[in-house]
Amino acid sequence: MKEKSKRGNFTSSFGFVLAAAGSAIGLGNLWKFPYIAGESGGGVFMVFYLVFILILGVPFIMSETAIGRKTQLSTIGAYRSINPKWTFAGIIGVVCAFFILSYYSVVGGWILKYITVFFTSGHTTAAAPGYFASFTANPVEPVVWHLVFMAFCTVVVLFGVEKGIEKGSKIMLPALFVLIVIVAVRSLTLGGNAMEGVKFLFIPDFSQLDSPAKVANVAVQAMGQVFFSLSIGMGISITYGSYLKKDSNLVKNSFIIGGLDTLVALLAGLAIMPAVFAFGFEPAAGPSLIFETLPAVFDSMPLGNLFAVIFFILVFFAAATSAIALLEVVSSFFIDSLGWKRSVATISTASVMALIGVFASLSFGPLKDATLFGMGFFDFLSYLTDKILMPLGALAMCLFVGYSWKPKSAAEELAIGRGGFRAVGLYSALMRFVAPALVIIIFVAGLINK
Ligand code: TRP
Numbered sequence: 001m002k003e004k005s006k007r008g009n010f011t012s013s014f015g016f017v018l019a020a021a022g023s024a025i026g027l028g029n030l031w032k033f034p035y036i037a038g039e040s041g042g043g044v045f046m047v048f049y050l051v052f053i054l055i056l057g058v059p060f061i062m063s064e065t066a067i068g069r070k071t072q073l074s075t076i077g078a079y080r081s082i083n084p085k086w087t088f089a090g091i092i093g094v095v096c097a098f099f100i101l102s103y104y105s106v107v108g109g110w111i112l113k114y115i116t117v118f119f120t121s122g123h124t125t126a127a128a129p130g131y132f133a134s135f136t137a138n139p140v141e142p143v144v145w146h147l148v149f150m151a152f153c154t155v156v157v158l159f160g161v162e163k164g165i166e167k168g169s170k171i172m173l174p175a176l177f178v179l180i181v182i183v184a185v186r187s188l189t190l191g192g193n194a195m196e197g198v199k200f201l202f203i204p205d206f207s208q209l210d211s212p213a214k215v216a217n218v219a220v221q222a223m224g225q226v227f228f229s230l231s232i233g234m235g236i237s238i239t240y241g242s243y244l245k246k247d248s249n250l251v252k253n254s255f256i257i258g259g260l261d262t263l264v265a266l267l268a269g270l271a272i273m274p275a276v277f278a279f280g281f282e283p284a285a286g287p288s289l290i291f292e293t294l295p296a297v298f299d300s301m302p303l304g305n306l307f308a309v310i311f312f313i314l315v316f317f318a319a320a321t322s323a324i325a326l327l328e329v330v331s332s333f334f335i336d337s338l339g340w341k342r343s344v345a346t347i348s349t350a351s352v353m354a355l356i357g358v359f360a361s362l363s364f365g366p367l368k369d370a371t372l373f374g375m376g377f378f379d380f381l382s383y384l385t386d387k388i389l390m391p392l393g394a395l396a397m398c399l400f401v402g403y404s405w406k407p408k409s410a411a412e413e414l415a416i417g418r419g420g421f422r423a424v425g426l427y428s429a430l431m432r433f434v435a436p437a438l439v440i441i442i443f444v445a446g447l448i449n450k
Contacts, residue, residue: 013248017256020061020240022173024261026322027107028229030180030315031290033265034272038283040221042273043204048222053230053258056223056438059430060232060394061254063401066413068241069250075235075329076337078242083404089396093234094333096389098349100228101326102356103381105153108319109145109361110136110291111312118298118308126295126308132288137365146361147354153323154350157331158343172317177264179307179314183294184270186301190278197273200283216445223442224386229261231322233393234329249418271297290315327353356381391443395436402432 037045071078076090113135117126125131136142188194209215227233241250272290275297276283285292294311298304327350334345359367363376372380401410407428415421 013244013253016240016244016248017253017260018170018173020237020253020257021260022321023236023240023325024230024257024322025173025176025264025318027104027315027319028225028322029261029265030268030318031107031287033225033229034268035286035289036221036225037201037269038273038276038289039286040218041205041208042200042283043202044206044208045218045222046201047204048219049226050262052223052226053262055430056394056435057226057230057232058254058258059427059435060397061230061237061257062250062414062427063397063410063431064232064235064237065241065244065250065254066410067401067405068238069244069246069248070409070413071238072242074239074242074332074336076333078235078238079400083400086396086400086404089393089400090235090238092389092393092396094330096385096393097234097326097329098353099356099381099389100385101323101330102353103360103378104319104323104326105150105353105357106142106146106361106378107287108149108153108316108323109142109147111316111319112149113142113145114291114295115309115312115316118305118312123295123298123304123308126291127299131295132291136288136361137368139362139366142361142364143358146357149320149323150350150354150357153320153327154346156320156324157327157346157350172314172321176314176318177267179311180264180267180271183297183307183311184267186307187271187273187275187278187297190275190297190300192278193280194274194278197275197277197283198270200277201269201273212445213449216442217449219442220387220446220449223439224390224446227390227394228386229265230258231325233390233397235393235397236325236329239329245417247417250414250416251418251421387443387446391439391446395439395443398431398435398439402428402436407431 037049067078067082068074071081073081075093076087079086079090114126188198209218231237244250272293273283275281276285276289276293279293279296279300281293281296283289295308298308298311301307327346330349330353331342331345334340334349335342338345360378360381363370363378367377370377373383375383401407407424410431411421411424411427414427421427
């Protein structure tokens with residue numbers, strides 16, 4: 001646990017919003033969101049996604065930042081200081097971050113590989129049919145890239161995050177934003193069936209929801225994605241909130257963070273789906289969507305190679321900033337709570353995660369047939385975190401606020417820095433009844449569905 005006297009503060013709300021958005025915006029927005037939306041029916045998924053952002057995402061960020069600013073402690077210490085019985089809620093978050101990073105890094109490795117391919121052999125290679133599948137099935141190459149990605153993050157965490165990556169992300173995030181707009185415009189103007197992609201994303205086809213199992217499936221996908229994308233249930237916002245001054249407006253900041261994250265996800269959808277339809281690809285392609293379809297988009301645009309290199313470098317930075325935050329969450333637990341040295345904690349946790357990631361990577365190739373609960377190992381890790389640990393962490397958080405700390409205390413904290421908080425009744429009903437009920441129903445439905 002960090003000592004109160006040593007804590008820094010964000011110099012401005014803007015700095016906090018950027019840092020929080022930088023951790024939230026990552027592979028979840030650029031890689032996961034488009035493919036999950038594609039697999040889960042497009043528009044129907046989008047409706048659930050946006051509703052969950054509003055009724056779960058934003059209130060949860062508000063609550064987490066309130067816990068953090070009130071206690072001035074990072075996740076586990078924050079829960080412990082309000083009610084020691086709830087320490088486990090913080091522990092769920094750390095375990096979850098641990099498993100996320102072990103497969104996140106595999107995807108980070110794919111991004112690195114694509115950057116080098118665009119540099120060396122150009123977009124036509126990467127756009128060739130079957131290229132991605134044969135690359136990921138290779139027993140050595142993707143494993144090496146995954147280890148390189150993990151090593152990079154480890155070095156950054158060892159040598160300090162603030163000066164390098166924080167400054168870098170202040171440049172990279174706006175740049176990413178500009179580039180994704182360019183790619184989206186290009187994708188939207190491809191002609192042919194491009195507009196079908198927009199319709200697919202934004203016009204829900206409710207006739208798809210013809211059985212309760214299907215409704216549950218889309219709902220569980222959307223909720224898992226909201227939690228993943230906003231890094232909810234892992235106490236990230238508790239830790240960030242603990243660095244905030246009393247004059248910052250937690251409610252407004254939470255809306256801005258949720259809004260920015262959603263905006264980047266929607267732009268990623270608009271960059272990818274119209275192109276998918278224009279080129280006659282399958283929107284439900286799954287995890288390979290950004291690695292097969294985007295190269296095809298770049299293949300068809302002037303200076304495609306240049307755009308491809310820049311785009312994948314920016315995806316890399318988005319991924320790296322999130323991965324570094326994840327590694328920081330896990331290693332700071334060992335540093336703060338178990339008193340390990342920073343170097344020991346960082347290197348040993350990163351090594352164990354890297355090892356787990358090796359198996360996740362191999363599950364696309366040599367270990368394809370080794371399944372756990374009917375899933376390959378990579379998919380299993382993703383299922384375990386998105387559909388089990390994150391909902392559990394989020395459930396623990398809202399029950400904690402609803403019944404232990406009490407919504408009234410949270411509302412008092414939320415009122416500071418904005419001249420009052422009038423929606424106490426609504427907030428309290430959300431945290432005590434609506435959110436827990438929704439999370440439990442969707443969680444159970446997801447388990448039964450599987
Ligand atoms: N939100 C990140 C993304 O969209 C992934 C993530 C989940 C994360 N939990 C986190 C990042 C905790 C940093 C810290 O890619």
